[in-house]
Amino acid sequence: MAIGLAGALALAACGGASDSGANSSGEIKGTIDFWMGDPIGDAQQPIMQKLADDYAAAHPGTKVNLRFLGKDAHQTYLTSIAGGSVPCVALIGNTWTPEFAALNALEVYANDPKTLQGTYVPGMIESTIFKGKSYAVPYDTGVRALIYRKDMLEAIGKTAAPATWQELREDALAIQAKNQGVNGFGIIGGAHWYYLPLIWNWGGEIAKQSGDKWVSEAGSTQSVQAFQFYSDLLTKDRLSPAGASAWTAADVDKSMGLGQTAMMVGGSWDLRTILKQSPDLEGKLGTAVLPKGPGGNNDTFAGGSNLAVFRECNNKAVANDFVKFMMTKENLVPVTSNLGLLPATNDALAQEKATGSFSAPLFKAYAEQADHTRSIPPVASWGKVEGANSIVNAMQSIMSGKKTADVAMKELADQVNQAIG
Template identity: 45%
Template sequence: MARWKLGIAAAMVGVMGAVAGCSGDSGSSGESTLDVWFNDPGTELQPVIQKVMTDFETAHTGVKINLRFVGGADTHQQYLTAVAGGAPPCVAQLGNTWTPEFSSMGALAEADLKLDEAKQRFVGSMVDSATMDGKVYGYPYNVGNRAFVYRKDLLEKSGVQVPKTWEEVATAAKKLNEDNKGEGIAGFGIMGGEIWQYVPLVWNWGGDIAVKEGDSYKATMNTPEAKAAFDWYAKLLTTDKLSPPDAANWVAADGTKAFALGKVAMGIYASFQLKSMLAQSPDLKEKVGVVELPTGPGGNNDTFAGGSNLVVFNDCKDQENARALVRHMAEPANVTGYTRGIGMLPASLAGIQEEQTSGSFADPLFKPFGDQAKHTRYVPADPSWGKVEGSGALVNAMQALMGGKSDLNSTMDKLNTEITEAFGK
């Protein structure tokens, strides 16, 4: 009988090599052990992942899985340390913004999935996150994206139609702001500290974050399109005053809490955030509506796709069974138990269709998130993107505009330089 062993990642990085050293080990008994690292979904969902592993073991005699749930601020460093020590796990659920970094350093094995097939089976932006130089280095696993969430009752009361463009959003929000001033309800939920609220607007205005030149990326955040997008968002606060002044510092948790408390009329929220808001305030369910994001002057409503990929590390000694496990984990039936629990979607197109037809996204409130997933993009697939995001340059630029600390041209020129320099490191 196949066996599995569960380990919660509580060990210090210094002893990690000893724990992961048996990754993909084929012992003298003929048994193979596959170390698997999975982002800790919490105690309620751990058994769901455990069952997926147990089912694989049952179907693959002689294979046992050492499942380890990882998490915390040092998770990225744990992976780096394991790779440097030649002892990473065989299989891992790796964040999509980390996948280019680890593939570029040669740590990941090429997936048994060709690019054309991947594009046919999975959300395109998630495939982009796992692709380097035309080769795919992971199976897209789950995807999370934002959509437009609004209070139906407040829009009806003010005689406002659901906005279809960002300019209509600004007009509608001003009306809602004025009509609900006495109740302290903001017309639009602004989050100056949350880059995924406004960076995708650059695409909506017809621009790009960066373009590839040769082997590296060059930032394009000082183009007219990027400037107009950032300027428009900043003025929602500075000129139109559609949220409280401290919204310049709001992050996702602040914006989510404000909507849940009934203090925001419209905003950009992810499916898992909506799930959280409804859990906090169940009475909102009958008052809330969701549609795809509005379209910008560039003629699109694309937004960022977050999520994760299932990858195999090159140092794994049992590549055959590791690849088989990834294929098993990526089957829609083995993904949805996890994604339903966290309020996200499977990254496979078949999985999304199933969820929208008979799963948790069949609810009219959540179905638009599945539609929006097909209109998503990935950030520049450069291994240094983590440095760009971690530097705070994007947030600093928006908050400088909202605080009146510098003019638009200077702010965006500085941001452009900082991003290009990060790519060059």
């Protein structure tokens, strides 16, 4: 899943509509099951329960059974699809959508995804597509932006965040030279979402469509240069400790909160974690959209969740109507705001930018970054690439010096092609 917090699903005791009367007439009546998991935690459960109750109150004769599910969901959910025990509606991780669509588990949401443009965040639309059709409704969006110490940048004569990756490197070196014991930039070698988008920033593609297949571009010149640049930040510039080759977001969050790191790439959820740990940093921190690479863009991943209706649901009238209800601004924003994520509809996002939680100075950059997002290649078997840890292994082999970037990335391209071919 793209942010590590995306909506997860698990096996429930029963699925579909639980009323005996299937609603083939289209009448809004009957019971449906709605599953959801991470990032829906304890704080959000009462909000979701109220929405389900509000829907039933507004539609006499309906009921929405909620199941709040855990993290170990993926394989269990695949088993539930195979056994025909699925809900009518579920909040699913956006990176899972093509996989479930390929299993013929999801209802088509739009035969032509172009009709969704203007309504939803572009990167989230991409996450719903499989073989030219959209199979889910974009729900929430998680993006990463640049978090930095304003005071440390000002001390080296800078009044604005670095606009390019090269400028970030130079600023980080200058900060590190001026502040003994401070890491100029928080490098994350153990989570590919923090450096895989650099391929786009360098002007490349993670994969390209060739006929009806997707082919990895990990071995391209742009991909090699992007991974080499990120590795060099650690191995040549030493902008983080050597152990950062295995760091995850939690390690950089901790280092930033302790005042040991000057700049990092992180989500709004990371910023919240840092401020909770060290509230005294609030006046010293700044955020900005990500720096651009040589390719001229600062695109990053659109993580998040999608709402999907399952093909085997026997009360699609209620299921589809409930999804519409959930996607109104009034019902969507309280959930996403509580999660610290952005809504995936443009009207709700505009509201959040203007007057909502992402209108606050420290969080504005995340709303702006949402306009510069893309999704993973829409292939059913992309999960095999992540499951094998192929991307992280490639970066770590470059950082360790065991392989050159050329060799590591060509091997990665072969591994990805074997997984998605």
